[in-house]
Amino acid sequence: MGKATGFLEYQRVENPYRAEQARLRDFDDLHIPQPEAQRRCQASRCMNCGVPFCQSDFGCPLHNLIPEWNDLLYRGQEREALERLLQTAPFPEFTGRVCPALCEKACNLAEEGVTNRDNELYLIERGFAKGWIQPRVPASRSGRRVAVIGSGPAGLAAADLMNRLGHSVTVIERADRPGGLLMYGIPNMKLPKEIVARRIRLMEAEGVSFRLSTEAEPCALSEFDAVILCGGARKPRSLRVEGMDAQGVCFAVDYLSAATWGVLSGGEPAVSARGKHVVVVGGGDTGNDCVGTALRQGCASVTQLEMMPAPPALRTDQNPWPEWPRVLRTDYGQLEAIAVQGMDPRVYETTVKALLTDGQHRLTGAVTVRLDAQHRPMPGTERTLPCELLLIAAGFVGCEERTLSAFGLTADARGRLLPEDGTHRLMGKIFSAGDMRTGQSLVVRALADGRAAAREADAWLRRKDA
Ligand SMILES: Cc1cc2nc3c(=O)[nH]c(=O)nc-3n(C[C@H](O)[C@H](O)[C@H](O)COP(=O)(O)OP(=O)(O)OC[C@H]3O[C@@H](n4cnc5c(N)ncnc54)[C@H](O)[C@@H]3O)c2cc1C
Ligand code: SF4
Known part of the structure; x- marks a missing residue:
């Protein structure tokens, strides 16, 4: 499968992001797809492992037949590769865009894993573009x-x-x-x-x-x-802070839904970050989506709070390959905030202690406090941030x-x-x-x-x- 020496000859190349200054002007796709030659090259890096961890329980939950379709893609048999992909993957156009690619971290090439997600996206988009994806109506119905x-x-x-x-x-x-x-x-x-x-x-x-x-x-x-x-x-996890009913406090999914509604309808969303100082509570992926969205809406500033300490830069001994690496990642929204604000928006081991409002119960500020190793507030570490929009991205219960x-x-x-x-x-x-x-x-x-x-x-x- 693949090219025996592909992984030695070619470096891993992902679909790159558009430049921050360009992509911040719109809500269009973040990535720039790579041409066919690059995809075939990348597929050739898949190296016929004895045990393909990528499709094991450590890797793809759909158990996609990754080495098989990478091999077909490398050989230019795109339609056959797509058919093989579709045997297990119902919607590769979704996973090819938003999957964290558990398979790539379980790849024997470790940090240089094969770009399975981008390869998968290439195959399905090729299928749509070439007209290979057509409605498949069942030959008979069960009556159920x-x-x-x-x-x-x-x-x-x-x-x-x-x-x-x-x-x-x-x-x-x-x-x-x-x-x-x-x-x-x-x-x-x-x-x-x-x-x-x-x-x-x-x-x-x-x-x-x-x-x-x-x-x-x-x-x-x-x-x-x-x-x-x-x-x-x-059901979103809330904060145990007084004043959560103030105007300007919003759960992340409600904010992101309103933003998407605005993009699709061309109207002004019910909640917008435009011109506001924004504080996002939650350092995960949803929080990052809030950061990227607030920047696109033209916020005055954005800060992202995380209760936990910053993860390590490299895997620890307790987190060996092929497990998912629990390491520091800087996602698209955080990269955009660094480009715009000149600093990482993330503040670790910190949460919101109190909310400040004006006479009409509108949010004006957030008092933050640092947390110790047991997640207890540390007296004397309070800081007041201007805040007209507080986005709660603290997970779901x-x-x-x-x-x-x-x-x-x-x-x-x-x-x-x-x-x-x-x-x-x-x-x-x-x-x-x-x-x-x-x-x-x-x-x-x-x-x-x-x-x-x-x-x-x-x-x-x-x-x-x-
Ligand atoms: C902001 C955000 C970003 C994310 N980004 C990623 C990502 O990049 N990659 C990733 O892999 N995962 C991501 N996730 C997680 C992922 O989206 C979820 O795990 C996944 O969508 C769960 O799918 P689901 O079908 O179980 O539920 P949902 O996607 O939540 O869909 C449930 C649907 O059921 C409907 N519904 C509920 N109750 C009723 C009812 N009584 N009657 C009628 N309809 C009802 C709801 O309206 C909703 O449309 C993200 C999550 C969030 C919140
Ligand atoms: S990118 Fe996600 S869906 Fe696609 S093969 Fe890897 S783990 Fe499976």
Whole structure:
């Protein structure tokens, strides 16, 4: 597979970012795709490992057949490579853009791992451009009707597989556009929304129905033979600080959703960072998306607070390959803040202690405090930051109460709908998948879980038919 000496001859080359000053002027795709010759070169670096960790449990949750499609890509057999990719990957145009590429860190080339994510994106976009991706309508229908609640990656993956297996699938979605966090959450520059819309059009042409702006009601589900709940883990973790109801305090997903709505409609979003001093609470990926979005909206300044200490620059002995490396990364938004503000926006081991407001309860400042190793506030370390917009990106604590109470379901201690036996079937004809079942995770894991739920629901329906 690949070229025996490819990894010795060629350096790893990723799709580069557009320059900060250019990309900050719009919400367009961050990356510049590389030409075919570069992709073939990069695919040739995949080196026929005895044990391909990239497709093991350490690597890709979809168990993508990475060495096989890299080899075909290297040899110029692009259509065959794409077919091989699509055997396990339902939507490579999403994972090729937003996956953290667990496979690349599990690659035997370690920090110089093969650029599987960019290769995957090249193949699927080539497929769309060449017209190889066409609706695949099932040859026959089972006569069974399946409802999928929620159209995030888990719901889309479950719907896609159930449809391919011949069931008639209806996706019920509360939001006005399908995609879950792919649409309203992950910003347009990471995943352009036309890419999500393109996949939805394809699924519709394949026979999947979407009911949008519709809250799932249990009574309306009697028409279905199986129901797969994929409502996400959308209950945000809050801060224990007085004044959280002040004007200018906002949860990250609400802010990012409004920003995407603004990009798509051309209107002014309900919440905007324009001209404001912004403080983001949470040093993770969602916090980084808030930093990048606030800069594009023209904020006056942005600071990102993180409770934990900065991770080490290199792996520690307790975090060996092929585990995911828990090391310091500087993501696109932070790079943009450094370019604009001349300094890293991240402040570690620090949180918000108090909020300052004016006479009309509008946010004017945030008092921050440093934390010791036990996460206790250190007296005398307080600092007041100007702040008219405080974005809470402190993670999620499980699925929402309204969906649980509507369906009469109880989540576990971690807010998940995870059956005790580890399967996807909750009770009767109801199954769960994605973040709702596993807790807050990744797109690729939600896709894998949605497919696993579909396989289980299909087997259950077939047993009933037998
Ligand atoms: C800001 C942000 C950025 C992220 N960036 C990345 C990234 O770059 N890469 C990555 O791998 N992961 C990322 N993630 C995580 C990833 O988006 C999630 O793990 C994934 O979307 C979970 O998929 P899901 O289908 O389980 O749920 P969701 O995507 O949350 O979708 C759930 C859907 O269900 C709908 N719904 C809920 N209840 C009901 C109901 N009762 N009736 C009707 N509809 C309902 C919701 O409206 C929603 O559309 C990010 C998360 C956030 C918050
Ligand atoms: S989905 Fe993610 S982990 Fe799997 S092959 Fe693609 S980039 Fe790698």
